[in-house]
Amino acid sequence: MTDQFGRAIRYMRLSITDRCNLRCRYCMPDGAALCRHSDLLTYEELLQVAEAAVGLGITRFKVTGGEPLVRRGCVEFLGRMKSLPGVEQVTLTTNGLLLEPLLPRLAAMGLDGVNISVDAADPAVYAAITGSDRLDAVLRAIRASVGSGIKTKLNCVLLEGCEGQIVPLARLAAGLAVDVRFIEVMPIGAGAASAGVSSQAALDILRAEWPDLHGVEEERGNGPARYYAGARLLGRVGMIDAVSHSFCRGCNRVRLTSTGWLKPCLCYGEGTDLRAVLRSSPEELPAALRRAVWGKPRAHCFKEAAEVTERNMMSGIGG
Numbered sequence: 001m002t003d004q005f006g007r008a009i010r011y012m013r014l015s016i017t018d019r020c021n022l023r024c025r026y027c028m029p030d031g032a033a034l035c036r037h038s039d040l041l042t043y044e045e046l047l048q049v050a051e052a053a054v055g056l057g058i059t060r061f062k063v064t065g066g067e068p069l070v071r072r073g074c075v076e077f078l079g080r081m082k083s084l085p086g087v088e089q090v091t092l093t094t095n096g097l098l099l100e101p102l103l104p105r106l107a108a109m110g111l112d113g114v115n116i117s118v119d120a121a122d123p124a125v126y127a128a129i130t131g132s133d134r135l136d137a138v139l140r141a142i143r144a145s146v147g148s149g150i151k152t153k154l155n156c157v158l159l160e161g162c163e164g165q166i167v168p169l170a171r172l173a174a175g176l177a178v179d180v181r182f183i184e185v186m187p188i189g190a191g192a193a194s195a196g197v198s199s200q201a202a203l204d205i206l207r208a209e210w211p212d213l214h215g216v217e218e219e220r221g222n223g224p225a226r227y228y229a230g231a232r233l234l235g236r237v238g239m240i241d242a243v244s245h246s247f248c249r250g251c252n253r254v255r256l257t258s259t260g261w262l263k264p265c266l267c268y269g270e271g272t273d274l275r276a277v278l279r280s281s282p283e284e285l286p287a288a289l290r291r292a293v294w295g296k297p298r299a300h301c302f303k304e305a306a307e308v309t310e311r312n313m314m315s316g317i318g319g
């Protein structure tokens, strides 16, 4: 369906947990409060939401978290999402730590894509950002994911002080058919206190290494990334610059937090409590979804940080 501004909304991000096995400093720092288990939507409830969303033309889903793979039953849930009538696409966003052994099952079920988050190519820098010394497992998962045939993309947040990681991360696209996407830090949760690097600064750094990098008009996913190609790169380099370039006019998505709060826009706390609807009057679900989609705000306000009303952490929202 379209919203009040005529945008077709076809894509939903489903956060299935606010738990995570990493502590990325811009997302879920140590000591972050967690929701009660009973406040998480059950898989049955998530499927009910997905079914109602499909009825409105929302047919592409990204399963996210927290770290989705720490929730027991995630792989089975992905399989059930894949076989839900009308669902066109199911993809997963993960930090990659638990991914490698699951890839054969994910490939067999026809998972449509996996995004792996990795903000540094150097183990010490990775550890300083995430609190984990398991970069090796993530890099193995990236290679195995590409090898499994699942469309694989990398998400790399552009953090101030980590500019030296930009070229080594992009270099992964030199040897592998993987898109490496750089994301500007958004002022949500702990991200508000994290200094970032602009996509333009990152592009300048990349062009010093690959002077022939040039923008390409290609449909490579559901998101707002702008892609660049270079003769020495197998994959593409992408920029997701929500802060310096607003792409709200083409926004196609809504988000469901791990506690069932339907968010029409990342930047605002306003939304609809679908958990309450599911647990009191589930027959109201399609109407509640329709109202939420229609009322989607025109644009985010990341440039005016004081206007951001979202108070949750990104780990609960799902990115």
Ligand code: SAM
Pocket: 020, 026, 027, 064, 065, 066, 067, 068, 093, 094, 095, 115, 116, 117, 155, 156, 157, 183, 184, 185, 186, 187, 188, 190, 191, 192, 314, 315, 318, 319
């Ligand atoms: N744990 C999974 C992962 O890391 O991919 C899925 C959830 S995570 C919240 C989804 C994406 O949001 C990750 O790529 C992460 O880097 C990104 N993210 C989290 N906080 C952010 C922020 N403040 N600004 C920009 N991206 C952020």
Ligand code: SF4
Pocket: 020, 021, 022, 023, 024, 027, 028, 065, 066, 067, 095, 117, 314, 315
């Ligand atoms: Fe966990 Fe992903 Fe947030 Fe890192 S970005 S803390 S891996 S949810």
